[in-house]
Amino acid sequence: MNKRKKEEKEFDNLLKRAFEEYRIRENEDLPADDELRALYPPDEEDRLRCLEAVRKKERSSAAQKVLKRAAVIVLAVISATSAALMMNENVRASVLGTITKPYKNHFLVSFTDEGFFDGADIDDIAVGYVPEGYVLLDTYEKWKSEFPESRLIVICDPEKNPEAPGRSGPGSVTVHIRTDVNVSEFSDETLEMAEEISINGMAAVWAHADFEYEGEDLAWGKIVFGNKNLVIEIQYIGVDHDEALKIAEGITGKPKK
Amino acid sequence: MIVQRDPIAGGPTDRDKIDYIYREFYPLMRAVAGKTLDGSGQEADDAVQDAMIKIIKNAAVIDVSDRDKLRNLCCVIVRNCALDRIRKRERKNVPLSDVPDEFEGAESPPEQSVISGDTLEAIIKAIGILPAIYRDVCMLKYVHDCKNKDIAALLGIPEMTVGIRIHRGKMILRETLRKEGYHE
Numbered sequence: 001m002n003k004r005k006k007e008e009k010e011f012d013n014l015l016k017r018a019f020e021e022y023r024i025r026e027n028e029d030l031p032a033d034d035e036l037r038a039l040y041p042p043d044e045e046d047r048l049r050c051l052e053a054v055r056k057k058e059r060s061s062a063a064q065k066v067l068k069r070a071a072v073i074v075l076a077v078i079s080a081t082s083a084a085l086m087m088n089e090n091v092r093a094s095v096l097g098t099i100t101k102p103y104k105n106h107f108l109v110s111f112t113d114e115g116f117f118d119g120a121d122i123d124d125i126a127v128g129y130v131p132e133g134y135v136l137l138d139t140y141e142k143w144k145s146e147f148p149e150s151r152l153i154v155i156c157d158p159e160k161n162p163e164a165p166g167r168s169g170p171g172s173v174t175v176h177i178r179t180d181v182n183v184s185e186f187s188d189e190t191l192e193m194a195e196e197i198s199i200n201g202m203a204a205v206w207a208h209a210d211f212e213y214e215g216e217d218l219a220w221g222k223i224v225f226g227n228k229n230l231v232i233e234i235q236y237i238g239v240d241h242d243e244a245l246k247i248a249e250g251i252t253g254k255p256k257k
Numbered sequence: 258m259i260v261q262r263d264p265i266a267g268g269p270t271d272r273d274k275i276d277y278i279y280r281e282f283y284p285l286m287r288a289v290a291g292k293t294l295d296g297s298g299q300e301a302d303d304a305v306q307d308a309m310i311k312i313i314k315n316a317a318v319i320d321v322s323d324r325d326k327l328r329n330l331c332c333v334i335v336r337n338c339a340l341d342r343i344r345k346r347e348r349k350n351v352p353l354s355d356v357p358d359e360f361e362g363a364e365s366p367p368e369q370s371v372i373s374g375d376t377l378e379a380i381i382k383a384i385g386i387l388p389a390i391y392r393d394v395c396m397l398k399y400v401h402d403c404k405n406k407d408i409a410a411l412l413g414i415p416e417m418t419v420g421i422r423i424h425r426g427k428m429i430l431r432e433t434l435r436k437e438g439y440h441e
Contacts, residue, residue: 011427011431012399014376015395015427015430016399016400018380018381018384019384019395019399019400020399020400021377022384022385022396023325023326023329023396023400025381026329026332027325027329030285030332033284033285036284036285036288037284039284039287039288040283040284040288041284042280042283043283046279046283047276047279047283050276050309051272051275051276053275053309053310053313054271054272054275055272057271057313057314057316058271193415193417193418195418208417208421209417209420209421210417210420210421210424217424241421241425242428
């Protein structure tokens with residue numbers, strides 16, 4: 001076991017003891033059951049409703065089991081019949097097509113309200129925070145004539161990602177400032193990871209996750225905020241979530257007067 | 258262990274568990290919801306109802322043999338349901354980490370109570386000031402031995418979010434301890 005993992009395990013053991021002790025103390029601090037019972041007596045109708053919900057759940061689970069079993073049988077019959085009739089790769093292709101289809105869909109984050117960046121020009125946007133050890137590469141001058149409605153800033157750790165800005169990999173953050181759209185696209189896969197947050201008082205959507213990569217946790221995320229005139233999309237990989245949020249909070253423009 | 262994947266055959270049925278939880282812990286859950294939601298009666302009732310739905314959905318994996326731990330589990334679930342309601346109410350203006358801690362002030366453990374040295378005591382103190390959203394997932398992980406998947410089901414949040422909250426909770430605890438000069 002390497003040193004980092006050993007330390008992590010020791011810290012986990014310490015936390016286990018501390019949380020258990022905290023729970024015991026919290027329990028002691030809570031009012032006594034009799035006292036609470038006098039304040040909030042259980043309601044018999046409510047209790048019966050809960051028991052009815054359990055019954056419904058049990059019935060529904062039983063029905064689902066039957067349906068699942070039936071679906072497996074139907075699928076097996078269809079597959080066998082199709083394979084027998086077609087005897088080619090079309091069956092496999094159609095099954096794979098069904099599985100991959102949802103990943104081709106997206107959900108959109110729309111910006112329709114006026115707000116912080118109203119009246120701001122794409123030139124006005126500045127990145128005020130760069131994590132320690134990272135460098136900021138603004139590609140605007142390079143691509144200005146080609147993409148005047150969009151600006152790309154890359155913040156990267158040159159040691160982790162020496163190929164930036166050409167390659168987006170671990171240790172890099174891309175800040176995409178756009179005036180050509182008022183929506184941002186998220187892959188359906190990220191829907192469950194997305195939450196609504198606030199960046200400097202602006203409504204924002206933040207999809208984030210941690211993936212295990214070669215034994216290390218690799219953070220990934222996308223933060224989107226802005227208004228109908230200007231949308232800022234920040235994507236990062238292998239960069240601490242808190243650092244990415246600080247970058248987002250450090251972005252300044254020309255506030256609406 | 259509070260949460261088990263395969264309850265022992267012949268143990269209490271889901272119906273027995275729900276009946277027991279409702280009879281024993283409804284008053285506590287209602288009090289916690291009311292305190293979290295700052296006394297809003299109707300909303301507190303709704304939060305208890307949300308919590309009971311989550312408990313019913315996960316009844317099969319809830320072990321009712323340790324009353325104290327079950328009491329804590331009910332608190333954690335209903336507190337999260339109440340926090341969800343606050344979050345929905347103020348979603349546009351308040352980031353989740355800024356949601357006020359409903360036990361703030363009352364939760365700091367007494368300083369004179371020493372379990373096994375200063376470090377443990379410092380961690381307990383740090384847990385007391387940890388935002389509730391992080392403390393609750395850590396409580397389910399460390400006290401109830403729940404897997405991330407179980408925590409996600411009990412609190413009604415994505416599994417990824419559970420992992421991130423545990424990670425951040427630990428990070429905040431480490432940072433607090435470092436500031437106090439205890440850790441690393």
